[in-house]
Amino acid sequence: MVMPISEATIRRIKQAAEELEYRPNAVARALVQRRTYTIGLFSREMTDPHFAQMLEYVEAKARAMGYHLVVSGELEGIIGHGRVDGIIVLASPEDPLSRRIGHDTKVVYVWSSNQQLPNCVSWNDEEGSYQAGKYLVELGHRRIAALFGDYEESVRYDKAEGFRRAMKEGGVYWREYCCEAVTDMIDAGYQLGKRLLADREGITAIFARNDFLAVGAVKALQQMGVAIPHDISLVGYADTILARSTSPELTSVRTPIGQAGALAVERLVEALEKGVAHFPGIMLPTSLTIRQSCSPPMHAQLIQDDKCVVKEADLNTQREGG
Amino acid sequence: MVMPISEATIRRIKQAAEELEYRPNAVARALVQRRTYTIGLFSREMTDPHFAQMLEYVEAKARAMGYHLVVSGELEGIIGHGRVDGIIVLASPEDPLSRRIGHDTKVVYVWSSNQQLPNCVSWNDEEGSYQAGKYLVELGHRRIAALFGDYEESVRYDKAEGFRRAMKEGGVYWREYCCEAVTDMIDAGYQLGKRLLADREGITAIFARNDFLAVGAVKALQQMGVAIPHDISLVGYADTILARSTSPELTSVRTPIGQAGALAVERLVEALEKGVAHFPGIMLPTSLTIRQSCSPPMHAQLIQDDKCVVKEADLNTQREGG
DNA sequence: TTGTATGCGTTATCAT
DNA sequence: ATGATAACGCATACAA
Numbered sequence: 001m002v003m004p005i006s007e008a009t010i011r012r013i014k015q016a017a018e019e020l021e022y023r024p025n026a027v028a029r030a031l032v033q034r035r036t037y038t039i040g041l042f043s044r045e046m047t048d049p050h051f052a053q054m055l056e057y058v059e060a061k062a063r064a065m066g067y068h069l070v071v072s073g074e075l076e077g078i079i080g081h082g083r084v085d086g087i088i089v090l091a092s093p094e095d096p097l098s099r100r101i102g103h104d105t106k107v108v109y110v111w112s113s114n115q116q117l118p119n120c121v122s123w124n125d126e127e128g129s130y131q132a133g134k135y136l137v138e139l140g141h142r143r144i145a146a147l148f149g150d151y152e153e154s155v156r157y158d159k160a161e162g163f164r165r166a167m168k169e170g171g172v173y174w175r176e177y178c179c180e181a182v183t184d185m186i187d188a189g190y191q192l193g194k195r196l197l198a199d200r201e202g203i204t205a206i207f208a209r210n211d212f213l214a215v216g217a218v219k220a221l222q223q224m225g226v227a228i229p230h231d232i233s234l235v236g237y238a239d240t241i242l243a244r245s246t247s248p249e250l251t252s253v254r255t256p257i258g259q260a261g262a263l264a265v266e267r268l269v270e271a272l273e274k275g276v277a278h279f280p281g282i283m284l285p286t287s288l289t290i291r292q293s294c295s296p297p298m299h300a301q302l303i304q305d306d307k308c309v310v311k312e313a314d315l316n317t318q319r320e321g322g
Numbered sequence: 323m324v325m326p327i328s329e330a331t332i333r334r335i336k337q338a339a340e341e342l343e344y345r346p347n348a349v350a351r352a353l354v355q356r357r358t359y360t361i362g363l364f365s366r367e368m369t370d371p372h373f374a375q376m377l378e379y380v381e382a383k384a385r386a387m388g389y390h391l392v393v394s395g396e397l398e399g400i401i402g403h404g405r406v407d408g409i410i411v412l413a414s415p416e417d418p419l420s421r422r423i424g425h426d427t428k429v430v431y432v433w434s435s436n437q438q439l440p441n442c443v444s445w446n447d448e449e450g451s452y453q454a455g456k457y458l459v460e461l462g463h464r465r466i467a468a469l470f471g472d473y474e475e476s477v478r479y480d481k482a483e484g485f486r487r488a489m490k491e492g493g494v495y496w497r498e499y500c501c502e503a504v505t506d507m508i509d510a511g512y513q514l515g516k517r518l519l520a521d522r523e524g525i526t527a528i529f530a531r532n533d534f535l536a537v538g539a540v541k542a543l544q545q546m547g548v549a550i551p552h553d554i555s556l557v558g559y560a561d562t563i564l565a566r567s568t569s570p571e572l573t574s575v576r577t578p579i580g581q582a583g584a585l586a587v588e589r590l591v592e593a594l595e596k597g598v599a600h601f602p603g604i605m606l607p608t609s610l611t612i613r614q615s616c617s618p619p620m621h622a623q624l625i626q627d628d629k630c631v632v633k634e635a636d637l638n639t640q641r642e643g644g
Numbered sequence: 645t646t647g648t649a650t651g652c653g654t655t656a657t658c659a660t
Numbered sequence: 661a662t663g664a665t666a667a668c669g670c671a672t673a674c675a676a
Contacts (some may be wrong), residue, residue, distance in 0.1 A: 026403040027352045028653035032668050036349060038392070046381060049563065052374040059368060059395055068399060070360070070392045073381055077390060081348040082669090186566055219569040241371065244508055245567040247541040350669035354652050404653090 030082075038068040039268055040078035040087035046071070049211075049240035050257060051090070054110070057258040058088065061265040079105050086268045088261070093117050106271050108264040112255070114158055116281040121260045121267065126162035128253040128286035132207050132235040133166025135251075135288055140296040141205040141233065144174045147192045147213045150182040159209050159237070175201060189216020197224050204297035205233040211242040211252055218246045229295040239289045248292030256284040352404075360390040361590055362400035362409035368393070371533075371562035372579060373412070376432070379580040380410065383587040401427050408590045410583070415439050428593050430586040434577070436480055438603040443582045443589065448484035450575040450608035454529050454557040455488025457573075457610055462618040463527035463555065466496045469514045469535045472504040481531050481559070497523065511538020519546050526619035527555040533564040533574060540568045540615075551617040561611045570614030578606040 016022075030036040039062055043051055055071070062069045067085075072078045078087060079101060086106030091097050093109045094117070101107055109117065112125040136144055146163050160176070167174040177192040189212060196203055197220065208214035214236030218228065226232050228248055236243050236252035243252040263282060270276055338344075352358040363380055365373055377393070384391045389407075394400045401409060401423060408428030413419050415431045416439070423429055431439065434447040458466055468485050482498070489496040499514040511534060518525060519542065530536035536558030540550065548554050550570055558565050558574035565574040585604060592598055 023402045023404075025353075025653050026405045027349055027358060028404075028668090029655075030349045030668095031347075031353050031653080031670090032655045034668075046378040047374050049371060049374070052369050052371065055377075055393070056368040056395075059393055063394065063396060063399060068392050068394065068405065070390050071377070071381060072385065072390065073378075074385060077385060080345045082350075083348045083390065215567045222569045241564065242567050245537045245564050247544045249541075347669050350652090351671075352652095353654090353669080354671050356652075 034082075035272075036068075036083065036085050037066060038070055038084045039265065040084040041069055041071045041090070042073070042075050042078065042087060043071070043090040044073060046073065049242060050238050050255075053240070054090070054257045054261040058261040058265055061262040065265060065269050067265070067269060075100055085272050088264045088268060093120050106268060108268045108271075110257075110260050110264045112158060113283075114161075116283050118278050118281050119267075120281045121264045121284065122281065123255050123257075123260060123284045123286050124162075125158040125255070125286070126165075128237065128255060129159040129162030129207070129209075130166045131162075131286060131288050132237070132253050133163045134170070136205040136207065136233060136235065136294065137166060137170030137172055139205070139233065139294060142172045142297070143201060143203050144172060144205045144207065145196050145201075145203045146174065146176045147189055147196075147206060147208040147217055148176055148178045149185060149188050149192075149209055149213050150180060151178055163207055175199075175203070185210065185212030186216040186219075189213035190219045191216070193217035193220025194224070197221070197226065203232065205235075205294070207235050207237075209237055211236040211238050211240045211250065214250055214252070215242050215246055218250070229293050230298045233294040233297075235288075235294060243289070243291070246293075250293045251291045252289050254287045254289045256286065260284055356404075357594075358390075358405065358407050359388060360392055360406045361587065362406040363391055363393045363412070364395070364397050364400065364409060365393070365412040366395060368395065371564060372560050372577075375562070376412070376579045376583040380583040380587055383584040387587060387591050389587070389591060397422055407594050410586045410590060415442050428590060430590045430593075432579075432582050432586045434480060435605075436483075438605050440600050440603050441589075442603045443586045443606065444603065445577050445579075445582060445606045445608050446484075447480040447577070447608070448487075450559065450577060451481040451484030451529070451531075452488045453484075453608060453610050454559070454575050455485045456492070458527040458529065458555060458557060458616065459488060459492030459494055461527070461555065461616060464494045464619070465523060465525050466494060466527045466529065467518050467523075467525045468496065468498045469511055469518075469528060469530040469539055470498055470500045471507060471510050471514075471531055471535050472502060473500055485529055497521075497525070507532065507534030508538040508541075511535035512541045513538070515539035515542025516546070519543070519548065525554065527557075527616070529557045529559075531559055533558040533560050533562045533572065536572055536574070537564050537568055540572070551615050552620045555616040555619075557610075557616060565611070565613070568615075572615045573613045574611050576609045576611045578608065582606055 041058055045051055059069050070078055070084060075097065078084055089098065089107055089109050092111040092113060107119060109120040111122055113120060113122040114124050114126040144167060148160060177196060179188055179192060182188040189208060193216060206217055208217055214234055217234060221228055221232055228234055234250060236250040239252040239254035243250040267279055361384055367373055381391050392400055392406060400406055411420065411429055411431050414433040414435060429441060431442040433444055435442060435444040436446050436448040466489060470482060499518060501510055501514060504510040511530060515538060528539055530539055536556055539556060543550055543554055550556055556572060558572040561574040561576035565572040589601055
């Protein structure tokens with residue numbers, strides 16, 4: 001039974017604590033309370049601007065809720081040792097990596113998904129890519145390229161599917177550009193951009209799977225004297241600082257990663273403090289941050305009909321800029 | 323006295339531990355050992371690509387040394403509660419903020435400084451800026467602008483001084499561009515770039531205090547049809563991903579922030595495990611990452627100076643590469 | 645070699 | 661309303 005404590009006593013205690021500069025030892029408290037008030041954040045890529053954006057929100061929200069944040073690039077280090085009360089995992093619950101998390105560990109996943117996954121705060125990259133593709137189609141583009149980079153990354157498939165859906169729905173011609181073993185995304189974008197121009201397919205718009213590829217493509221286009229968006233429009237993905245670094249600045253699909261991170265903290269803490277075992281999952285909308293890298297296709301004469309017949313002369317004109 | 327333990331016993335114990343899936347409780351260990359094997363990382367700006375680059379190294383090094391990493395944007399949260407064994411502070415030891423750290427807290431600072439400060443892993447932004455300035459002077463530039471952004475940030479002064487030293491030493495004309503209350507560095511760079519062009523002072527090279535300002539300046543230059551580096555050369559600072567995002571890619575002063583972070587972890591752990599109270603401080607060299615945003619001033623007719631007469635023919639030859 | 649007691653700093657319980 | 665005491669899970673020192 002909890003007894004009320006007199007005002008005077010409270011003051012006295014606080015006074016003494018202040019004078020002695022007493023700070024309760026968090027470790028001892030954690031031991032007896034079985035609560036560390038610490039949450040773990042796992043991520044494979046800390047250098048990614050996308051991650052940095054999220055980290056800021058997660059740290060701020062965790063702090064606001066009275067929790068500390070330990071960051072790690074290795075799962076084993078933070079789980080199973082009573083070091084953290086729960087973890088936020090920047091990976092899909094369906095990722096093989098997630099199998100290494102015991103069912104006793106409270107965890108919230110933050111990742112892209114095309115469906116609501118339990119204990120997962122997500123957004124839909126399929127939808128985001130669809131939005132990008134649809135936007136280009138609605139601007140009037142009839143020959144569109146997608147820069148996907150390497151084949152490996154699983155996230156690519158969602159994006160590829162969304163993009164394809166928009167292309168099919170619009171009934172336009174499209175072409176996908178990939179390459180193997182990408183070590184440098186910007187350079188990959190540059191190489192693919194050059195290949196795209198060399199192919200002379202009369203492409204008037206490009207969708208890039210991420211801002212790195214988009215930025216690389218911008219290099220290729222500008223180097224060949226192709227004007228953005230006049231000659232070719234371009235959409236990036238993730239809306240990182242990179243999208244603001246080119247001129248013109250890039251229209252880019254914005255993923256709600258910051259908000260997702262903050263929500264993940266909220267849900268995790270809720271699970272921790274209210275004993276909620278699972279939550280149904282949250283799907284956050286993606287959006288398109290429209291900047292200056294897209295316009296309707298300006299070479300009206302290039303476009304004869306839906307099938308898009310390109311005149312040789314115009315192509316040459318287009319290449320003169322270099 | 324330590325007694326040797328038989329091989330058989332060790333195996334037996336390990337076997338049992340494995341079978342029972344025993345994982346020692348880190349909190350209880352921390353309590354009795356008075357060691358949490360956790361270090362704190364304090365930083366004000368987690369979104370900065372500069373920070374992201376450092377985080378990766380700090381986390382990796384800490385993990386490699388058997389330590390965990392808690393990240394916080396607030397100092398008070400991580401110190402004085404026995405939560406961490408020591409902290410790495412991304413600020414100068416001379417920063418007012420550093421006064422809030424008790425002398426009982428093991429701390430290593432990571433920050434720019436023009437002198438070796440105790441318990442501080444640093445690099446010299448004065449030197450870095452000098453290198454950038456000197457590089458431009460040696461390329462033959464005689465009218466150089468510096469983009470400093472806002473007046474407030476203290477780090478600016480080191481950079482300003484280094485730049486000025488190079489200008490004075492080279493005996494060239496220079497001009498500094500600042501603005502007040504910067505909210506968006508890229509935009510500030512853009513605004514300052516436009517102002518610079520409007521001033522029509524015959525500037526042939528620009529030094530920017532950071533990559534954000536540089537990227538903004540690139541926008542302004544390209545928008546006004548000024549060719550980089552043909553008409554104006556440009557040097558950024560920090561060598562972040564932004565420096566690789568423009569075309570041409572930016573020559574940028576590289577600060578050894580990753581290495582500094584790793585070293586900070588090493589020194590901190592050393593202090594923790596060997597009881598080293600202080601270390602004299604480490605000064606790491608800055609360098610210049612040379613890309614394609616700088617060249618000798620190409621407007622030969624503009625430059626009467628005998629130190630740098632460029633022939634028109636050479637200019638044309640040199641431009642072919644682009 | 646192996647078992648056992650004590651303490652780490654706090655919270656929670658019980659008795660006063 | 662307050663003081664004493666037992667856990668929390670582990671490491672260590674000491675006894676067996």
